[in-house]
Amino acid sequence: MHILLAEDDLQMGEGLTLGLKSLGHTVDWVQDGIAAELALKTESLDVLILDLGLPQKDGLSVLKELRKSKVDLPVLVLTARDRVEDRIEGLDLGADDYVVKPFDLLEVNARLRAISRRREGRAAPLIEYANLVLNPAAREVTQDNLLVELSSYEYVVLEMLITHNGRILSRKFIEESLYGWDEGVESNAIEVYIHHLRKKLGKNLIRTVRGVGYTVPKLAS
Ligand code: CA
DSSP: EEEOOOOOOOHHHHHHHHHHHHHTTEEEEESSHHHHHHHHHHHHHHHEESSSOOOOOOHHHHHHHHHHHOOOOEEEEOTTTTTTHHHHHHTTTTOOOEESSOOOOOHHHHHHHHHHHHHHHHHOEEETTTEHHHHHHHHEEETTEEEEEHHHHEEEEEEHHHTTTTOOOOHHHHHHHTTTTOOOOOOOOOHHHHHHHHHHHHHTTTEEEEETTEEEEOOOO
16 A cells, blocks of 8 residues: 555654565655645555644645545554544544554554555455465454464564565564554564464465575466
8 A cells, every 4th residue: 555654753663664665565754744645646546545633734634634635545643542532623624533642553454454455445355375275354364264372463463474475584674564653572482473364374375585584486477
């Protein structure tokens, strides 16, 4: 997805940009309402992630203008926990959904998928790899048509490896994608997810490239 992120908090903006990019999105990050409006006019976007407390022009005003000009772009609003009225007004003004800070990167990603799916009025596309079928919306995997129980982190690691098309992903890259700017991670967490995935899906699916990282090989076409 091509995402416009309007967020003035540097740490959150950086974290979200890095995290969403690592999940395969294209992210343009702007830090005030005027810059957001300019980008909305000039770029072809799939979704706007909009912080309501923006300098120059606040998020609700940006949203109001956007909807007045009848732009049918999905909007996910970021709000602080104590700003219930803003949230309600945002939804009334045509936001599709909102998340409350602090939030989890995976939650944001799931909301993005849900709103773009609703907009497009279709079921989420499935990702197929060999005898596996991944359903990103439900975070479910079937192997030879049988459902395999994965934790949501295990699912995301698997989807990341498969959708990177044979690229080798370092442990650090996977770690940062999963946790973004979030709190510290157990140092062996990724190894544990990989170990579980191998146990559940077969030991040959994910290859370890010693000293570099992990990969799911590209299928010969
Ligand atoms: Ca803000």
